[in-house]
Amino acid sequence: MGFAVVICRAQVGMDAPEVKVEVNLGRGLPAFQIIGMPETTVREAKDRVRTAIINSGLEFPVARITVNLSPAELPKHGARFDLAIALGILAANEAIPASALETVECYGELALDGALRAVPGMLPALLAAHHKNRMALIPPANEAEAALLRTPMAYAATDLNTAVQHLTQQQPLKPIAPAALAEQQQQVPDIADVQGQPVAKRALLLAAAGGHHVLFVGPPGTGKTMLAKRLNGLMPPLSEQHALEVAAIQSLSNQRFELSQWRQRPFRSPHHSCSAASLVGGGCQLQK
Secondary structure (H helix, E strand, O other), rough: OEEEEOOOOOOOOOOEEEEEEEEEOOOOEEEEEOOOOOOOOHHOOHHHHHHHHHHOOOOOOOOOEEEEEEEEOOOOOOOOHHHHHHHHHHOOOOOOHHHHHOOOEEEEOOOOOOEEOOOOHHHHHHHHHHHHOEEEEOOOHHHHOOOOOOOEEEOOEEEHHHHHHOOOOOOOOOOOOOOOOOOOOOOOOOOOHHOOOOOHHHHHHHHHHHOOOOOOOOOOOOHHHHHHOHHHHHHOOOOOHHOOOOOOOHHHOOOOHHHHHHHOEEEEEEEOOHOOOHOOOOOOOOOO
């Protein structure tokens, strides 16, 4: 019987707090228990992990398996812990050297055949892992987010077998190379096209120059949205740090990030009749 620890991260808004997936194989009647404030999706990982390990041709231990997601007071949700739990079980069963998991973080949802599926909110987790000087094992569908970082620090594993072969040095994976980021000027409406509205245009110029907020109030059809769309054309491109924050928000909301939009300021135009809950969260996702 053995013990292993695998590093993963939870999703709490823009933060990605570290979670230690502790796996213990004990004596007694075979059982599989996940503790540490898991939500339904995390508890269902028991069946996904067991089936994925067996279908991958690996040995699933006949033991009393206890998985603790530490810290216990932090709520855990989503299927991002599947790969970490599976690798922790294999490491505790001595199929993987425990030392190989000390400097790597593992993310991904496991399909029943062992394939790795994408998880939302990968970019904030990768940024946090980068600050800790750790590499990460991620699904191939999240590769574009890892390519935004200027330092290679992630491996894309197609399935559980590929991850095991990488950790045992049978077939090491190559790090994901940084992508070539285009910094083309964003094509946005020009404020010079607006006829009239001198007060509103001057308000936009002052807001853009000083980094202030601006609020347009008026009846429909007076040009509020038209003017707001032209604010981005008055402002410089995003800095690299701010561009990563925008990409992280898109990652959290499961939106596909396009490299052609790098360092371009987003613009959102919710319908004027939407409720406060749908505007800040709780309703359907806002459309561009």
